[in-house]
Amino acid sequence: MDFVKQKLLAVLCALTTALVWGLMWYPFRVLAGNGFSSAATSLAVYAVAATLGVIVFREVFRRQFRLAPVLLPLTLLYGWCNFSYTWAVSEGQVMRILLLFYLSPLWTVLFSRLLLHERLSRAGGGVVLLSLLGCVIILYRPGVFDGALLHSRADWLALSGGMAFALGNVLSKRASSLPVPVKSASVWLGVAGFGLAALLWRGRLGAELALIDGSVLVLVLLLGVTLLATSIISMHGLSVLPATQVMTLMLMELVFAALSAYWLAGERMSVQEWCGGALIASASLLSGHMVGKPHNA
DSSP states (O other), X not given: OHHHHHHHHHHHHHHHHHHHHHHTHHHHHHHHHTXXXXXXXXXXXXXXXXXXXXXHTHHHHHHHOOOOTTHHHHHHHHHHHHHHHHHHHTXXXXXXXXXXXXXXXXXXXXXXXXXXXXXXXXXXXXXXXHHHHHHHHHHOOTTOOSSOOOOSHHHHHHHHHHHHHHHHHHHHHHTTTSOHHHHHHHHHHHHHHHHHHHHHHHTOHHHHHTTOOHHHHHHHHHHHHHHHHHHHXXXXXXXXXXXXXXXXXXXXXXXXXXHHHHHHHOOOOOHHHHHHHHHHHHHHHTGGGSBOOOOOO
């Protein structure tokens, strides 16, 4: 009975994570509407998450933290992944952004082949084709013959963010000895770092920080706490449930995002985008079968 309760709790954790990320776009847009840029949002929100995370997991950091060489690329990759997501949803169509992010199984198998020498199974080849076909269907526009499928900055941000996420996951697999809180801290610090770098590059750090009033501060603090809590509960789900089940549950993020984008922003997906999205979602569901069994020596 205890195992059943533990598994039910893990399922609820995975669904809660999907719900949070399916709705996260909205407060980001609210902040953008108040003149708070995506760079400032990334810096402020993830600085809060990093500060609270170090406090909550201080014993883990004190006993197990070490400067492993893989931490720098993880910080850059996961940092760009979340920074690009924040930027993309502040100006692009929510579902389009998420679906381009969900191409990550395609990039994962390519990076796994290059870095981990994992062999692609026959079923994996079908998953890759599903992902590519879904991507082309979503991005294709009749009458466009210039060969460029990505026509907006938000599309490029989403696609590059998904690639960064996939490569980060592959490197994270190689660094399995690192504690999860340490890897999570690399995410928080990476996003805040990209936000800070962007503001310094634009010369907007002081001007953006001056926009923080009471309402913005409350929202930033709530988002920081929410991201930290989501990181913690998602750890539990991943530690109890099989990876394929977690992926299935996380696809609910697309449902939550589609409903919230419709109700809160009036965004509607075309039949073409629904068809492409169904192929990408199917590829994500089947991603656990992408890698073949290793040959016996």
